[in-house]
Amino acid sequence: MSLVEQAIARMRNQANAAKSAAATTAVLPKASTLPAVAETMLEPSRITKRMSLDMRALRAHGYLPEEGKDREFAEHYRRIKRPLIDKALSATTAVGEPRVIMITSALPGDGKTFTSVNLALSMALERDISVMLVDCDVAKRHISEIAGIGEEKGLLDALVDESVDIESLVVQTDLRTLSILPAGRRVEATAELLSSIRMRQLLNTLCARNPRRIVLLDSPPLLITNEGRSLVKVAGQVVLVIRAGRTPRHAVQEAVALFDPQQAGGIILNQMAAASSEAYYGYEAYGSHDTIGSQLEEP
Secondary structure, three states, rough: OOOHHHHHHHHHHHHHHHHHHOOOOOOOOHHHOOOOOOOHHHOOOOHHHHHHHHHHHHHHHOOOOOOOHHHHHHHHHHHHHHHHHHHHOOOOOOOOOOEEEEEEEOOOOOOOHHHHHHHHHHOOOOOOOOOEEEEEEEOOOHHHHHOOOOOOHHHHHHHHOOOOHHHOOOOEEOOOEEEEEEEOOOOOHHHHHHHHHEEEEEEHHHHEEEEOEEEEEEEEOOOOOOOHOOOOOOOOOOEEEEEOOOEEHHHHHHHHHHOHHEEEEEEEOOOOOOOOOOOOOEEEOOOOOOOOOOOOOOO
């Protein structure tokens, strides 16, 4: 059994044990049984800023798969998103709000922003939910920059100024069900801001105003930033992106240990040999735009 399989098996066993120990659980209807949602539920009226996504620029900067592989990647992300959406809309036992999904990695360069962008685009194809992509990588702010909204006020502004209505900072894309919350202006003590009560309040507000909204947090890597570890405290699901042939084994183990098993949204093995179809944490392992092998680097 590989390291990834061992790590996820351990998370699943712990999660099942915690679930069995719970006295009671209240489960909402599955996503597939929920009725269609009116457009007004998907787009809160407070959103006033709008933008058009430049798909050519996203592809040119490596945030979309190379031409000719769109259909293949669309199928990959359909399989990735389904268990996340089902858990987001039906689970009540996760630590935190299950509609808040953190996309992170152990180390830089593992492909977590590529995953965040493509997962958001795939979720935006759903008929009955909307998705908000939040740029929480406040040092690198890749999402804000590639979307051309790096100078817009955003998350950090709302964290610093409690009079700011967070919804007023959201930028609606030309995809009806996809919006982006920029990182905002640079400030000090960002780790403390991201782990604050105010951060929890903002996420609760974003979820409460639209019961069909899923919030994706593009997070800094867990092992080299305090900001990433701060975000673990406010996420309901954590998706860990690791890079085949590059991410050290000990880094995977250390990253998995940082979040509760009930938060486990899955592990995505990025840049894996396309021929592999091994299952990880209830869904497939997925490749990326490069194929460099499927083995983790030795310690």
